[in-house]
Amino acid sequence: xxxxxxxxxxxxxxxxxxxxxxxxxxxxxxxxxxxxxxxxxxxxxxxxxxxxxxxxxxxxxxxxxxxxxxxxxxxxxxxxxxxxxxxxxxxxxxxxxxxxxxxxxxxxxxxxxxxxxxxxxxxxxxxxxxxxxxxxxxxxxxxxxxxxxxxxxxxxxxxxxxxxxxxxxxxxxxxxxxxxxxxxxxxxxxxxxxxxxxxxxxxxxxxxxxxxxxxxxxxxxxxxxxxxxxxxxxxxxxxxxxxxxxxxxxxxxxxxxxxxxxxxxxxx
Amino acid sequence: xxxxxxxxxxxxxxxxxxxxxxxxxxxxxxxxxxxxxxxxxxxxxxxxxxxxxxxxxxxxxxxxxxxxxxxxxxxxxxxxxxxxxxxxxxxxxxxxxxxxxxxxxxxxxxxxxxxxxxxxxxxxxxxxxxxxxxxxxxxxxxxxxxxxxxxxxxxxxxxxxxxxxxxxxxxxxxxxxxxxxxxxxxxxxxxxxxxxxxxxxxxxxxxxxxxxxxxxxxxxxxxxxxxxxxxxxxxxxxxxxxxxxxxxxxxxxxxxxxxxxxxxxxxx
Numbered sequence: 001x002x003x004x005x006x007x008x009x010x011x012x013x014x015x016x017x018x019x020x021x022x023x024x025x026x027x028x029x030x031x032x033x034x035x036x037x038x039x040x041x042x043x044x045x046x047x048x049x050x051x052x053x054x055x056x057x058x059x060x061x062x063x064x065x066x067x068x069x070x071x072x073x074x075x076x077x078x079x080x081x082x083x084x085x086x087x088x089x090x091x092x093x094x095x096x097x098x099x100x101x102x103x104x105x106x107x108x109x110x111x112x113x114x115x116x117x118x119x120x121x122x123x124x125x126x127x128x129x130x131x132x133x134x135x136x137x138x139x140x141x142x143x144x145x146x147x148x149x150x151x152x153x154x155x156x157x158x159x160x161x162x163x164x165x166x167x168x169x170x171x172x173x174x175x176x177x178x179x180x181x182x183x184x185x186x187x188x189x190x191x192x193x194x195x196x197x198x199x200x201x202x203x204x205x206x207x208x209x210x211x212x213x214x215x216x217x218x219x220x221x222x223x224x225x226x227x228x229x230x231x232x233x234x235x236x237x238x239x240x241x242x243x244x245x246x247x248x249x250x251x252x253x254x255x256x257x258x259x260x261x262x263x264x265x266x267x268x
Numbered sequence: 269x270x271x272x273x274x275x276x277x278x279x280x281x282x283x284x285x286x287x288x289x290x291x292x293x294x295x296x297x298x299x300x301x302x303x304x305x306x307x308x309x310x311x312x313x314x315x316x317x318x319x320x321x322x323x324x325x326x327x328x329x330x331x332x333x334x335x336x337x338x339x340x341x342x343x344x345x346x347x348x349x350x351x352x353x354x355x356x357x358x359x360x361x362x363x364x365x366x367x368x369x370x371x372x373x374x375x376x377x378x379x380x381x382x383x384x385x386x387x388x389x390x391x392x393x394x395x396x397x398x399x400x401x402x403x404x405x406x407x408x409x410x411x412x413x414x415x416x417x418x419x420x421x422x423x424x425x426x427x428x429x430x431x432x433x434x435x436x437x438x439x440x441x442x443x444x445x446x447x448x449x450x451x452x453x454x455x456x457x458x459x460x461x462x463x464x465x466x467x468x469x470x471x472x473x474x475x476x477x478x479x480x481x482x483x484x485x486x487x488x489x490x491x492x493x494x495x496x497x498x499x500x501x502x503x504x505x506x507x508x509x510x511x512x513x514x515x516x517x518x519x520x521x522x523x524x525x526x527x528x529x530x531x532x533x534x535x536x
Contacts, residue, residue: 103475169457189437193461207371
């Protein structure tokens with residue numbers, strides 16, 4: 001298989017995974033300390049939230065990555081990229097679901113991934129308030145709190161499939177694709193909408209049949225493909241756009257293969 | 269004010285609340301033990317889930333209520349009513365969000381309420397997996413893990429209001445009111461859909477601006493009116509139907525008063 005990742009040895013991949021796990025540990029410490037002492041919340045110019053904790057986590061993780069791998073790149077939600085031309089890119093959303101974090105809803109999470117030439121090598125989603133972490137490395141499987149994930153995805157009656165959706169706001173944020181939300185919501189009425197990476201975690205561990213993430217930034221999806229694929233599921237990128245003044249926005253469906261095809265057909 | 273509840277003394281209300289808290293403690297013990305040893309999951313004839321833990325919790329709580337208050341009624345999701353003509357009715361959903369409980373999604377909860385002549389006197393929602401409990405008693409305020417709840421409901425820009433919705437499946441389960449889901453989802457695109465009482469908890473503590481619960485059974489809403497009203501919010505019942513072969517189904521909106529009126533107008 002012509003995949004650049006196959007040129008990277010197992011022990012090297014394991015070392016990157018170990019580093020990602022240390023980053024997630026550190027993010028959890030910073031986030032828990034911030035929650036304990038109270039968080040300063042602001043709305044960004046685009047209306048989304050940022051807190052003092054988001055900045056603190058990203059600053060800390062960037063420093064750790066660049067101290068260990070000075071020639072690797074770092075792409076994060078809150079700060080400008082470092083080494084943008086590097087083959088290895090650490091991609092992070094220090095707190096995904098900042099709005100929920102700000103309101104003390106525990107499904108927020110820290111997303112971390114290492115990509116090599118555009119392909120995911122390591123992926124971690126950590127939920128500090130739920131004591132829940134999923135992680136995967138290319139060829140090494142997916143894990144939930146240290147236990148191998150092998151989702152059963154039990155047979156679900158038609159119409160009862162458990163599908164995680166983006167909110168309608170995602171479908172109208174950059175352009176009006178609201179009709180696509182309506183079509184998916186109609187076709188899969190047993191949906192949940194969490195607005196955080198917790199939805200991706202649920203798919204990776206088999207607690208949901210499939211997920212739809214619509215018009216989000218690369219860091220929102222950076223860990224999800226590997227988590228789902230290493231758990232035995234399928235991941236399909238259904239849109240990849242470059243928007244002036246915004247940057248790259250991605251849309252994807254992932255989970256149980258038969259469902260992924262049906263959802264992708266609705267969105268393409 | 270012509271409210272039958274005003275005829276009940278404060279110390280009597282406090283005793284009922286204390287009993288409800290003991291019931292919630294017991295439910296938490298049974299649920300945690302069941303999770304630890306594994307749960308048997310079945311689909312009911314209507315397609316919804318029931319587990320061995322649902323039955324075990326309801327059986328245990330019924331016995332505790334009737335041992336303490338033999339002339340009170342008990343209405344629960346899983347078993348036939350006891351003393352249906354009594355003025356005092358304990359209403360319970362032993363595990364609300366059984367499907368999520370079965371898949372280990374931690375937002376499920378135990379709903380408990382005591383109604384007096386149809387009016388809520390005590391309400392508790394307990395989330396064993398989140399170590400989170402909200403409780404309220406008539407005239408005595410709402411509490412979250414023992415601390416008084418006074419939601420700030422900060423000013424939210426138009427279009428960004430945080431609204432908890434029922435899934436579209438709720439709007440089409442008994443009759444096709446899907447157009448109402450579509451209208452609400454369009455008007456309030458920053459929605460979340462949890463499919464459990466965790467949505468009501470979020471409204472009561474001010475983590476969401478408002479909630480919509482559509483076509484659910486009385487036990488699903490039994491605690492919510494009191495929790496929201498005692499926290500300073502508003503609760504509006506927008507539909508109250510008796511369906512042959514099903515029973516009473518209710519629809520309600522609740523939360524920040526200005527939003528409740530706008531949501532109710534969309535649904536009526």
